[in-house]
Amino acid sequence: xxxxxxxxxxxxxxxxxxxxxxxxxxxxxxxxxxxxxxxxxxxxxxxxxxxxxxxxxxxxxxxxxxxxxxxxxxxxxxxxxxxxxxxxxxxxxxxxxxxxxxxxxxxxxxxxxxxxxxxxxxxxxxxxxxxxxxxxxxxxxxxxxxxxxxxxxxxxxxxxxxxxxxxxxxxxxxxxxxxxxxxxxxxxxxxxxxxxxxxxxxxxxxxxxxxxxxxxxxxxxxxxxxxxxxxxxxxxxxxxxxxxxxxxxxxxx
Numbered sequence: 743x744x745x746x747x748x749x750x751x752x753x754x755x756x757x758x759x760x761x762x763x764x765x766x767x768x769x770x771x772x773x774x775x776x777x778x779x780x781x782x783x784x785x786x787x788x789x790x791x792x793x794x795x796x797x798x799x800x801x802x803x804x805x806x807x808x809x810x811x812x813x814x815x816x817x818x819x820x821x822x823x824x825x826x827x828x829x830x831x832x833x834x835x836x837x838x839x840x841x842x843x844x845x846x847x848x849x850x851x852x853x854x855x856x857x858x859x860x861x862x863x864x865x866x867x868x869x870x871x872x873x874x875x876x877x878x879x880x881x882x883x884x885x886x887x888x889x890x891x892x893x894x895x896x897x898x899x900x901x902x903x904x905x906x907x908x909x910x911x912x913x914x915x916x917x918x919x920x921x922x923x924x925x926x927x928x929x930x931x932x933x934x935x936x937x938x939x940x941x942x943x944x945x946x947x948x949x950x951x952x953x954x955x956x957x958x959x960x961x962x963x964x965x966x967x968x969x970x971x972x973x974x975x976x977x978x979x980x981x982x983x984x985x986x987x988x989x990x991x992x993x994x995x
Contacts (some may be wrong), residue, residue: 778795790941798948800927802955830889831888
């Protein structure tokens with residue numbers, strides 16, 4: 743593999759992907775930020791892609807905390823964390839025995855599955871309960887989110903399925919996801935390090951990409967108020983279908 747510090751193809755994908763992650767996490771509830779890791783996994787080993795993205799996501803988390811400080815729903819975040827911790831443990835156990843192709847299939851499957859789920863909701867093929875989900879459901883969805891955030895940085899969708907029934911305002915919802923993934927990403931850092939997902943290459947890539955993560959965060963906070971969510975997610979779905987489908991193909995072949 744070409745050393746990342748000198749690979750223009752890698753940075754041609756990584757720079758817009760990292761900016762996109764900042765915009766998504768800081769402005770649109772983190773639900774689509776995992777598209778960045780999906781895109782990176784097309785040009786580098788999937789484990790390397792996850793290792794590159796985690797410190798950048800943590801940087802975005804920290805930069806996003808201030809504008810949303812104390813605007814979250816603390817009870818809902820605690821429930822999701824209770825479930826997220828064992829979910830991360832399950833993800834770490836699976837990753838320790840999984841091949842690179844299985845990780846590609848997992849990332850690609852989550853990506854395509856997310857789009858199919860959203861389309862099914864929009865068409866009315868699937869209906870989410872309109873009433874407020876009970877507290878125990880937060881632990882269940884948190885467990886799923888903890889697992890998916892470990893294997894593909896895709897904890898946003900299952901978390902959203904719970905939070906969207908809890909009667910939160912747009913800003914409460916956004917602030918809750920910022921706080922939640924700030925905590926879960928800190929927890930993920932330890933098993934990621936233990937599993938060897940951080941290398942000299944990921945460190946050098948992080949140094950180059952960190953400013954773009956901050957640019958994306960700045961854009962996301964502002965886009966939260968002015969960019970139509972429908973347009974943002976339409977672009978995201980197209981990106982996820984293309985990149986996720988390619989990863990599934992690569993994992994199978």
